[in-house]
Amino acid sequence: MRRHFGDRFGDGVLFGLTVLASLVAMALIVAIIYQVINGASLAVSTYGLSFLGHTTWNPVTNTYGAGSFIYGTLVTSGGALLLAAPLGIAIGLYLSLLASRRVGAVIGPLVELLAAIPSVILGLWGIVILGPFLRSSIESALHSALGWIPLFGQASLTGLGLFTAILILTIMALPIIASITRDLFLSVAPELKDGALALGVTRWEMVRGVVLSSTRPGIASACILGLSRALGEAIAVLQVIGGGSQSLIHGNLFANGDTLASRIASQILDNVTKLQTPSVFYLALILLVIELIVNLAARWIVHHYRLPDQAAT
């Protein structure tokens, strides 16, 4: 059969355009990595790897270092993961195994709506409502009861600090972990669950023995995606974490801190000395490397264990 010129032409154009668009997506990733490395090059050649351990950031004295922010990023994201993982998995279990179809159809979307709240609004809420509440009721109580543990030191005057940031990041990571683990638990074969229940085990024993143990890699990858969200959050953290130009490495959860992402947001528009912008790019490079590793790890787990595809949206 002879095909019209127009048809062959149209097929070619559509194919060409779609290939081009796909190449653009791949080029974007490369361009982002290149641009960040390029912007950081002056700071990288000046400081080398000692930048990672240097703990003060003071543009006035022309000293820059990422140590405090790496520490703050690990503390806030780690703390948020410690809180969000058990809560999120519990919500995933509730939605997939406990809730009736009708109740689940209401609560599931509500939990996902939590992820739709813009970070800047969550930060505003953190400044005005959560921070003062924490200072007046939670932080002072924890300090007087458990003050001998260095973690629960003197509460800050504003209620802003690492602890508030951890809670805000928990709220952000929670819906991601909950919705991925819900889909994961729903994908467990019903024969396995029914078989366990038929043996006379309780619901929880069935969950522990069948559901949780067969989905362990998927749970890990869900938690990693939640962690990835927490690591990269800039604005809400900047609003509630405090910051400062001195070294911010200390054990007190109620005092000021800062993270890589929030320091980038607060410093990039300033240009006090020539090294400032490259140093901010260096921070972005560190964050980029961490996020690439974390996301590739989650992807590797999904592929290695042949899990159903999952996206944190």
Added chain:
Amino acid sequence: MSAIDHTGPLTATGNLRRRQRVDRTMRALATGAAIFAVAILVIVIYSIAQRGASQLSIGFLTKNPTTTINGTGGGIKNAIIGSGLIVAVATAMALPLGVLIAIYLTEFSTPRMAAPIRLALDLLNGLPSIVIGVFVFGLIVLSSGETGFAGSFALSIIMLPLIARNTAESLTLVPKDLRDASHALGISRWRTTTGVVIPSALSGILTGTVLAIARAAGETAPLLLTTSLFNPNATSFNIFGTSLPNIPLDIFNLSESGGAANQASAWGAALVLMAFILVGSLSARAMLARSRRMMSR
């Protein structure tokens, strides 16, 4: 066959009672976690509605900010216009690109060709928005200054993987029979794709786009790096020439500057933004549910 012990009690004793207690505790904890998450959502939405509603008036939506002794008064008209323009231009860039990528993934590519593209989309999706902001800052802002368009460009990178992924998903839901029937009629591939496949996946594409818009409308970090130096008291339509005021940065600046009047304005702007996002994501959800019903019928 072993004999069954008929003398055993039928009520739970000892070990079984303990197991049931653990079971009940765990159920209660899981239910409690779900209630906790919903409670957080309710508290946040309630705070926004309660504090924002007292700010909301016709004037708040139709007037530009005015600087007073107490802080910022007036409305957020220029920010609504700016946000609208920035997000509209971002959508105009991300939507065609995302749909084309999805068409390549579902209609043309082999699994081997699809893998690196999916990897790139996943990585783009996983990148923090601040890093995308830094990228655009280095690419555009350092050389030619802040513009609303630089903000649009950053937002379009955030929207691209969302749109491409959702579109690809709804394209794979289009039954193969439809494509086969079209091919059997001798219709060329591009006509099948644009005339049969895309129209039947349209509601899914629309859903993905609305969700991406709702996500982009609330993004603050990329805009802080690309379109933050604007005149707060004037309206600007010049997206390629100047920074545009926008709602997320208004909320950010007002919340950081402290002062009761400023924070009150921040809540008003937060209510406007949150209402837009809620309407967007709820209507997208409704569309998705409707189209799933139609497909399964």
